Amino acid sequence: MALKGRLQDFSTTQLLNLVNMARKTGKLSLNDQTDQGAMLHFKDGRLIHATNNADEGHLAAMLYKVGKLTEDQVNVIKKQYNGSSDRVMGKYLMDARLVSRADIVQGVKDYMLNIVYDLFTWNDGTFLFEQDILPAKDRITVPLNLDNVILEGSRRIQEAVVLQDELPDLSTIALKITDKPLRDVKLTQDDWRVISHIHPRNSVKQIAQNNNMDEFQIRKIVYGMLQAGIVELIRPEGLQQKRAKPPVSRRGKKMAAQSPAEKRSVVTKLIDRIKRI
């Protein structure tokens, strides 16, 4: 018998608890109001596979999403192995020494967890649990105990509430690196990914998109760096201009783009400055 309902009535946490306690086997489909969807497969109460409708769902796309493959590598693999099973693709990836078996297992695991943790923040939408439906046999499955997933997910719900309060609409804020001395600051790879995209014109939302990060991830990283005094919040340059500028004239548009002379002037200034170091 299928279980179906609305997430505002029966939350993701409760659903996973149910699957865990009853040691269920089957497929759980969730959809939010914006038609964003996710599919989780369980076997004997353990999560074994997760996909969402935003990604392509094959192994290479999963490994790209969690940083184990580059975009170029994925494009090459897609051309050669489009339509192949994940197992065939996995074998190719290992033979080509692009990833190891451990990388694949960890990558699929991280990918699944990213999807599931995101679901904890969904307050609205529908779910459908269909008994005894397993993922296609060609999919690579990694069994995960739901106890830890539920614990971490619940913790994230609490954090998400705080982060939502601390950081308003992400499309209306940008970041600026402060002058605080950064001696002994230890940053993670994800922190660096964010820092490398900091620019007055890039909103935090754009930085997240450029780094394939979900809203929770970027909020957490930015909040951490704000607390450490590494960055401060500013309004994105484009946004300020949009509000401050009168209706756009053709001349105004032309002025906005840097002319060759202005570009040369920037380089000349840099030359003068470096000479004085």
Add this chain to the structure above:
Amino acid sequence: MQTVKMVITGPFSAGKTEFIQSVSEIDVVATERKISSDAERVKEDTTVAMDFGRITVDDDLVLYLFGTPGQRRFDFMWEILSEGMLGFVVLVDSVRPETFREARHILEVFSSYASTPYVIAANKQDLPDAWSPEDVRIALKIDRDVKVLGCVARDKETVKNVLLELLYSILENMQAEEE
């Protein structure tokens, strides 16, 4: 405020962190880790993410220097770092010819990301076994129109010279594009 970016890249242990440290006005933010691989144990620590240095020109202009991670397994960072760069420096360890092939590979990869000007800096010229910049050019099959410059990453003056030569190349490139 306008920010511009230059990338300092090169093989593992080429001296990228020291290079940026020599001219940055802030303490270079580096994520260093103990080396775990015996094959790469030529120094105690390596940069696993990237280095980050800054040179303020005036109230309206800042130059950021980004150093790439030395080890291949972090090369997924390269494309991210190369976005919007004004130019890049490929730093070569002049006393370790076994890294030249890797330097050539890095150069090709970065050139494919963006058609921005670059220079080659043959580092560690203070060491007795250092290959000369001209020999490095030949070993790396670098075209004559690309500058190959000797440098010592700890020596501010030689680092400044490399950056200045890169900026001159950028300027020439801009002028050529206008003509």
